[in-house]
Every structure is written in structure tokens, then in C-alpha cells.
Amino acid sequence: MSPPNVPRSSGLRLVPAILAGLILRRTGVGSRPAGASEAARPDAEWDYERSDVAAGRTAWVMLGLAGTVLVTIAAVLALDHLVLGHQRAALPPLTAQQTRAVRPPPPNLQPDPYVDIDAKEADEAARLSGYAYLDADRTRARIPIDRAMALTAGQPFDPEPGPAPEPRQAPAR
Template identity: 35%
Template sequence: MSQDQHTHEPQPAENPEIEHEESDVPAGRIATLLIGLLAGVAMVALVLWGAFILLERQAQRSDIVRSPLITTPVVPPEPQLQAVPSRDWQQMLAEETERLNSYGWINQSAGTVHIPIERAMELTLERGLPVRPDATAQPAGQMPGLDNGYNLDSSGGIEPTTPGGSINTYIPRSIPVPQPTAPAAEE
């Protein structure tokens, strides 16, 4: 094979279906689009400005007019925020410490006073704690004022069985056990 057969001369590519744009983008159409867009934005801004003025006037009409003679400040409801919580804590602690370590009246007309905590503890040791006059000693596991049928131990108020007994021999303490009676004699 020779080299002459494989060489080709370049030929211009012709494709009649593909063409290029003969003119530029029409500037008039772009200008019209931009002017319309700006006019729309301006119109929306005017509508919102008018709505703002209308709503502002309505809000001013509905505001409560306070008398200029009122001088008391309006305090928000509790709980209020603390500006400096540590200072408030120190102030409360100082007030409580002062009350615990001083004498003072609780109710002067009734003759009720408070005394320092140290003195109160001394008096309690000297005099003892008050006891109700009707208080009686309760057996272990019983609470005052409760019937003996209410046992507060872990058995739940059930008597233990005797050795060799069955579960049917459990008798709750809170249920009275009926005693057998002799049948009534018929006449």
C-alpha cells in the first residue's frame, strides 16, 4: 500500500442546517422589561407605605391615653427579673440572719415574739419539747391514731401462719374474726 491512497485534502465543512445569528439582541425589549420591573417595584413600595400609614393611625386611635396626673409607675406582674441576683441573695441572707439572731415582735397585741435561734435551742433543751396530754405510748410498728388492724410492717397486715399451716390460715388483722356461737334453742 502506498501513502498516496491515504492522504486527504482538507475540505470546507458545509452544513446547511446550522446558521449563526445575523443580528444582536434587541435593546428595546430589554429596556421595556427593566422599566416594567422598576414600575412594579415602585408600585409595591407605594402600596406598602400606604398600608403602614393606615395601620399606624389605627394603632394611635386604639392607644389608651393616660392622665398626666397619674404619677405611679406601672409595675409588671410578678415574677420580675432580677438585675443583680447575687446582690439580692446577699440582701435576703443578711435579713434572715438578722431575724434569726435578734429579738422582735411577731404580733404585739397577742404578745408573740421571736427570739434568737441560739436562745430558742437553749430553752428547748432546758424545758423539753411539748407533749400532748392525751398522747399514749404506741406499740412498735403502730402509728398514733390508727386502729391496731393497720399494721405498717412489710407483712401488709397479715398474721404469719403456724408451721405446717396453709395459705388459708392467714387472717388479716383488720377483719374481725367471728366467734362461733351456740345455736338458739327452739321452743
């Protein structure tokens, strides 16, 4: 087990070493001389394992696993093609409406937004500076904002006191 602060290396780094060992063993380059004994080896005092991993078997197992993965992928793709092919064949053909290209309508944009902004501002200015009744019974009225601010500030409605106005009579119908 490695210390916790040492990063772990990938297991794929062993593949070239395993393949190199397999090649060396097959060619006989890495074999011991015929007269060498276990005790004469310089690493015998460290008491290492005296048997190696069977590199040939390991390579065959790895190739078998890779082959199994490839066969499985091919089988899934073949089944997918078969099953979906039968399902697609069982579907009715598409109608002309289903195959026609859909073109969305053009967006409803303002042709000249600045004219619309000016008209809205003119309408708001007319509402703020004009008199109008707010209801059909004529019980509530709207006055210009400047006049409303003057009344709120305490200025009298008529700046000069004058004679009281005569009450007018309603016109006869």
C-alpha cells in the first residue's frame, strides 16, 4: 500500500511491462544461465517471491476480456438494429403533413418603436396636464398635476380675492 500523499498511478502503465516480459521470456533473452542456483542470486537475501506471474496467461486473459467486450458491443448493436428495424417497419408511413417543413411565422416586431414611444409619452403628458372626469356619474375628476401640487402646497384656488361668484342655475330641459 502506498502512503496517502503519493498519487496513485494508472494500472495501464503495467501493460507495456507485461508485454516486454512476455517477449523476453519467449525469446530467451531474460532466462537464467543453466548453472545458476537460487542461493547464488544477489537478491536471495531479501527473500523476494521466487515465482513470477505467468505473463503469458495474463496476456491471454487480457486479450480474452478485450475480445469479450468487443463481442458484447457488437451483439448489442446487432440486437438494436434488429429490434428497432422491426419496430420501424411496423409503423405506418408518415403523412404529407408530418413530412412538410415547418416554417414559423415572422416575429411581430414594431416597425418604428420610437414613434410608439413618442405617442405614449404624448398621451401620458396629456393625462397629466389636462382636466377630465374619471367616472360616468361625473363625481370624480382629474386635474393637472401642477395644479394639484399647488393646491397641496396650500396656495389658494383663486390667487386674488374677489366678489363671490353668483350661483348659476341649471339649464332647463
